[in-house]
Amino acid sequence: MSNIIRPTFGQPRKPARADDDRVEVTTERVYGEAGDHRVCLVRDDDAPEGDVYKVVVGRLAGQEVSTVAILPATPEGEIDAEVVALAILRTLSLIDEDDEDPDSA
Numbered sequence: 001m002s003n004i005i006r007p008t009f010g011q012p013r014k015p016a017r018a019d020d021d022r023v024e025v026t027t028e029r030v031y032g033e034a035g036d037h038r039v040c041l042v043r044d045d046d047a048p049e050g051d052v053y054k055v056v057v058g059r060l061a062g063q064e065v066s067t068v069a070i071l072p073a074t075p076e077g078e079i080d081a082e083v084v085a086l087a088i089l090r091t092l093s094l095i096d097e098d099d100e101d102p103d104s105a
Contacts, residue, residue, distance in 0.1 A: 025044060029046075034093035038060055039085050041055060056068065056103070
């Protein structure tokens with residue numbers, strides 16, 4: 001997963017999970033839906049980076065999500081996560097609009 005926004009926060013990483021990176025998480029916030037995707041914020045206390053917020057994107061019809069950004073679980077990290085999530089949500093909505101009107105370009 002080298003395409004994830006992943007700062008090191010000045011700390012060494014914990015060992016990676018051996019279970020194919022699939023974990024159960026609780027959604028802290030749902031930012032919205034665009035097209036057939038949902039953008040959410042989750043908190044992961046057991047991440048290799050330590051206690052972090054993760055911005056995740058998943059299909060509406062599915063239960064699996066992909067992490068698109070990892071930020072420290074601090075008040076500043078939460079604000080940054082919100083900015084990232086809203087930018088991704090807007091991008092997905094623009095893509096959805098383009099899919100609905102292919103002659104607009």
